[in-house]
Amino acid sequence: MSLIYVLDLCAVSVCAITATLEARRSELDLFGVTVIAVIAGIGGGTVRDLLLGRLPVYWVYDASYVVVGLVAGTLTFFLARRLVLPKNFFLIPDAVGMALFTVIGTSIALGLGTPSLVAALMGVITAVFGGVIRDILCNEVPLIFRTDIYATASLAGAGVLIALDALGIGHNAAVLIAMVGTVAIRLAAMRWHIQLPRLRDEGAA
Amino acid sequence: MSLIYVLDLCAVSVCAITATLEARRSELDLFGVTVIAVIAGIGGGTVRDLLLGRLPVYWVYDASYVVVGLVAGTLTFFLARRLVLPKNFFLIPDAVGMALFTVIGTSIALGLGTPSLVAALMGVITAVFGGVIRDILCNEVPLIFRTDIYATASLAGAGVLIALDALGIGHNAAVLIAMVGTVAIRLAAMRWHIQLPRLRDEGAA
Amino acid sequence: MSLIYVLDLCAVSVCAITATLEARRSELDLFGVTVIAVIAGIGGGTVRDLLLGRLPVYWVYDASYVVVGLVAGTLTFFLARRLVLPKNFFLIPDAVGMALFTVIGTSIALGLGTPSLVAALMGVITAVFGGVIRDILCNEVPLIFRTDIYATASLAGAGVLIALDALGIGHNAAVLIAMVGTVAIRLAAMRWHIQLPRLRDEGAA
Numbered sequence: 108m109s110l111i112y113v114l115d116l117c118a119v120s121v122c123a124i125t126a127t128l129e130a131r132r133s134e135l136d137l138f139g140v141t142v143i144a145v146i147a148g149i150g151g152g153t154v155r156d157l158l159l160g161r162l163p164v165y166w167v168y169d170a171s172y173v174v175v176g177l178v179a180g181t182l183t184f185f186l187a188r189r190l191v192l193p194k195n196f197f198l199i200p201d202a203v204g205m206a207l208f209t210v211i212g213t214s215i216a217l218g219l220g221t222p223s224l225v226a227a228l229m230g231v232i233t234a235v236f237g238g239v240i241r242d243i244l245c246n247e248v249p250l251i252f253r254t255d256i257y258a259t260a261s262l263a264g265a266g267v268l269i270a271l272d273a274l275g276i277g278h279n280a281a282v283l284i285a286m287v288g289t290v291a292i293r294l295a296a297m298r299w300h301i302q303l304p305r306l307r308d309e310g311a312a
Numbered sequence: 313m314s315l316i317y318v319l320d321l322c323a324v325s326v327c328a329i330t331a332t333l334e335a336r337r338s339e340l341d342l343f344g345v346t347v348i349a350v351i352a353g354i355g356g357g358t359v360r361d362l363l364l365g366r367l368p369v370y371w372v373y374d375a376s377y378v379v380v381g382l383v384a385g386t387l388t389f390f391l392a393r394r395l396v397l398p399k400n401f402f403l404i405p406d407a408v409g410m411a412l413f414t415v416i417g418t419s420i421a422l423g424l425g426t427p428s429l430v431a432a433l434m435g436v437i438t439a440v441f442g443g444v445i446r447d448i449l450c451n452e453v454p455l456i457f458r459t460d461i462y463a464t465a466s467l468a469g470a471g472v473l474i475a476l477d478a479l480g481i482g483h484n485a486a487v488l489i490a491m492v493g494t495v496a497i498r499l500a501a502m503r504w505h506i507q508l509p510r511l512r513d514e515g516a517a
Numbered sequence: 518m519s520l521i522y523v524l525d526l527c528a529v530s531v532c533a534i535t536a537t538l539e540a541r542r543s544e545l546d547l548f549g550v551t552v553i554a555v556i557a558g559i560g561g562g563t564v565r566d567l568l569l570g571r572l573p574v575y576w577v578y579d580a581s582y583v584v585v586g587l588v589a590g591t592l593t594f595f596l597a598r599r600l601v602l603p604k605n606f607f608l609i610p611d612a613v614g615m616a617l618f619t620v621i622g623t624s625i626a627l628g629l630g631t632p633s634l635v636a637a638l639m640g641v642i643t644a645v646f647g648g649v650i651r652d653i654l655c656n657e658v659p660l661i662f663r664t665d666i667y668a669t670a671s672l673a674g675a676g677v678l679i680a681l682d683a684l685g686i687g688h689n690a691a692v693l694i695a696m697v698g699t700v701a702i703r704l705a706a707m708r709w710h711i712q713l714p715r716l717r718d719e720g721a722a
Contacts, residue, residue, distance in 0.1 A: 136713040138669055139662025153568070158358070160367025162570025163629075170632040219368075222375040239449070244649070246658045248451045252344025259343055303341040363563070365572025424573075427580040444654070453656045457549025464548055508546040 115211060118204030119148035119172055120179035125197050126241050127183035133245050137184055143241050144180025145173055150237035155212050155229050159219060198297065199290075205257070206264055206289035208234040210282045213265040223269045230265035231258055256296040256303060264289030320416065323409030324353035324377055325384035330402050331446050332388040338450050342389055348446050349385025350378055355442035360417050360434050364424060403502065404495075410462070411469055411494035413439040415487045418470040428474045435470035436463055461501040461508060469494030525621065528614030529558035529582055530589035535607050536651050537593040543655050547594055553651050554590025555583055560647035565622050565639050569629060608707065609700075615667070616674055616699035618644040620692045623675045633679045640675035641668055666706040666713060674699030 126147035130140045149165075149172050156164040166172040212233025216226035235251050235258050242249040251258045264285045271281035295301065331352035335345045354370075354377050361369040371377040417438025421431035440456050440463050447454040456463045469490045476486035500506065536557035540550045559575075559582050566574040576582040622643025626636035645661050645668050652659040661668045674695045681691035705711065 133658060135658075135662045138666070138713050139659075142662065142668070157362060157367075157567060158369050159372060160369075162367070162567075162572070163631075164568050164570075167569060167631055167635055170634045173634055173638065221368075221372055224375045224378055225372055228378065243448060243653060244659060244662065246451065246656065248338060248340075249344075249449060252340045252347065252449065256343070258347070303343055362567055362572075363574050364577060365574075367572070426573075426577055429580045429583055430577055433583065448653060451656065453543060453545075454549075454654060457545045457552065457654065461548070463552070508548055 111207075111211070114207050116171060116175045117200075118207045120175050121197060121200045121204040122148040122237055123176040123179035124183045125201055126238075127180050128187060128192075128197075129241075130245065131187060135245075137181070140184050141177060141180040143244055144183070145176035146244065147237045147241040148176040148179075149173065150240040151208055151233040151235060152212070152237075154236045154240075155215070155233045158232070159216065159221075159229065161215070199294070202260075202290045202293040203286075205234045205261055205293065206286040209261045209264045209289055210268055210285050213268050213285075214278070214282070217269065217272060223273075226269055227262060227265035230268070231261045234258070234261040256301060257293065259303065260289050260293040260296065263292050316412075316416070319412050321376060321380045322405075323412045325380050326402060326405045326409040327353040327442055328381040328384035329388045330406055331443075332385050333392060333397075333402075334446075335450060336392060340450075342386070345389050346382060346385045348449055349388070350381035351449065352442045352446040353381040353384070354378065355445040356413055356438040356440060357417070357442075359441045359445075360420070360438045363437070364421065364426075364434065366420070404499070407465075407495045407498040408491075410439045410466055410498065411491040414466045414469045414494055415473055415490050418473050418490075419483070419487065422474065422477060428478075431474060432467060432470035435473070436466045439463070439466040461506060462498065464508060465494050465497040465501065468497050521617075521621070524617050526581060526585045527610075528617045530585050531607060531610045531614040532558040532647050533586040533589035534593045535611055536648075537590050538597060538602075538607075539651070540655060541597060545655075547591070550594050551587060551590045553654055554593070555586035556654065557647045557651040558586040558589070559583065560650040561618055561643040561645060562622070562647075564646045564650075565625070565643045568642070569626065569631075569639065571625070609704070612670075612700045612703040613696070615644045615671055615703065616696040619671045619674045619699055620678055620695050623678050623695075624688070624692065627679065627682060633683075636679060637672060637675035640678070641671045644668070644671040666711060667703065669713060670699050670702040670706060673702050 123144035126144045127140055130143055135143065153164045153166070156162065209230040211230075213226050213230030215233075216229035221229070238251060239249040267288050268281050268285035271284060272278060328349035331349045332345055335348055340348065358369045358371070361367065414435040416435075418431050418435030420438075421434035422428075426434070443456060444454040472493050473486050473490035476489060477483060533554035536554045537550055540553055545553065563574045563576070566572065619640040621640075623636050623640030625643075626639035627633075631639070648661060649659040677698050678691050678695035681694060682688060
């Protein structure tokens with residue numbers, strides 16, 4: 108549990124960092140960027156807790172999540188003016204964080220006895236809704252609805268976790284396999300530009 | 313109750329179908345379209361449940377709503393590439409679904425003993441917030457704030473239901489009359505282009 | 518308590534009025550403007566109640582908040598077509614309302630025993646999220662993320678309240694000092710155009 112907690116905080120900080128870097132395009136001030144960084148980090152779990160009725164939401168009585176998001180966002184804000192990072196620097200940490208959020212969200216819902224489909228949804232919501240809210244606040248169509256198979260990787264990971272759990276292998280092993288699978292799908296999709304079909308094909312129009 | 317349940321699922325699927333058709337304009341992939349379809353179908357009731365504290369929200373322990381939304385959205389996604397439907401094909405199902413969501417939301421709030429105004433609001437929220445969230449995710453000003461009297465028809469239906477309930481006629485009769493009234497107002501508004509006043513008139517500017 | 522209640526309703530109406538005036542730019546109809554006015558007035562406290570699990574949210578069993586928002590929004594809608602107010606007419610009422618929302622939100626969270634940082638956040642959320650949701654619905658990047666130190670003034674006020682409370686001076690005195698401080702920072706920031714740093718400086722680019 109302690110390892111999960113530390114990894115969870117790491118995932119929050121990765122979300123906050125990437126959100127700050129993306130917010131560079133818009134004309135936000137320090138406050139705006141920091142708020143969006145924190146929301147990107149904790150938004151997914153917050154929506155999950157609201158829908159499941161786990162209230163108050165998880166960061167109300169443990170301020171570490173907010174602190175980590177604030178610090179990561181603020182540091183990135185000031186460093187981003189100096190430092191230019193290679194574009195893909197955070198792709199792997201981001202994929203790992205997404206996988207972690209997926210298994211945490213799915214495990215929580217399974218623990219509450221929800222149907223499998225809903226448990227998988229809760230995993231995906233935990234993984235992607237921080238980014239969805241970030242994009243809405245930045246007035247953009249959420250990235251995950253437009254590009255490659257980010258959310259689909261999360262959904263696949265949640266499915267693997269639920270299937271392995273149902274097969275009765277230990278929860279820790281199931282979590283590990285699901286996470287590795289999620290990261291692998293995500294990275295493979297980026298490497299080979301695998302995409303889901305779109306409504307309006309380039310050929311058709 | 314069983315009839316209401318079936319009609320409710322039908323209304324969810326109509327919302328999912330129309331959301332998928334509207335999402336055609338944007339450059340969403342299959343995942344994005346399906347998520348928006350499901351959210352359009354269950355978003356209104358979800359917001360209502362959150363505000364009223366009916367948690368977990370209604371679809372957490374009954375996955376049928378999500379399944380219906382997913383199936384309707386996915387089928388429409390693939391059919392929409394082939395099939396061109398007349399523009400007004402879903403106007404009547406949509407009006408009926410909206411009326412049904414209105415009476416369900418209002419009835420739930422009345423059952424919890426909220427003030428009449430709040431009960432009417434909950435009816436409107438159930439009927440229109442799925443569409444509001446859909447439009448926000450598609451980065452558009454929500455349609456219901458801009459055009460004709462969609463939401464006003466819902467508000468009128470909620471008012472009729474509350475008034476008839478207060479008069480002591482049976483709840484089922486009240487529900488039926490309110491639904492017919494809502495659909496009638498909605499269709500009349502479309503037929504004769506009845507609109508609410510706007511802040512900036514075309515004449516004035 | 519009664520004074521706070523009256524002031525709270527006044528703050529809701531100020532939010533509703535300013536939201537209606539701002540909505541003039543978009544092409545909303547009467548329904549859309551009124552809904553956005555009400556949401557601007559009660560949205561912040563609603564998000565706070567959801568996150569803290571104080572459900573149903575505060576306006577469900579006391580319709581006065583919704584009534585005040587509706588009346589203020591509707592009156593402004595019709596008056597705004599006739600009357601042109603000086604641009605700064607609502608700056609001071611708005612600053613006072615923001616300060617009041619801040620101390621109410623912070624006090625509620627402190628009363629629930631949340632960590633200080635979270636209590637301060639709840640004050641800021643109560644003060645600014647009505648405007649955030651208003652801007653999202655109008656399809657704009659929320660104003661508070663872009664301009665001057667509106668939210669920062671709220672955060673400072675929450676910090677003052679928490680510090681004074683911790684020092685053990687009476688809660689009423691702490692509330693009063695925090696509110697005066699918040700209003701002073703807000704008005705000073707507007708008078709002397711104090712701004713937070715931005716990611717993309719005009720000089721750099």
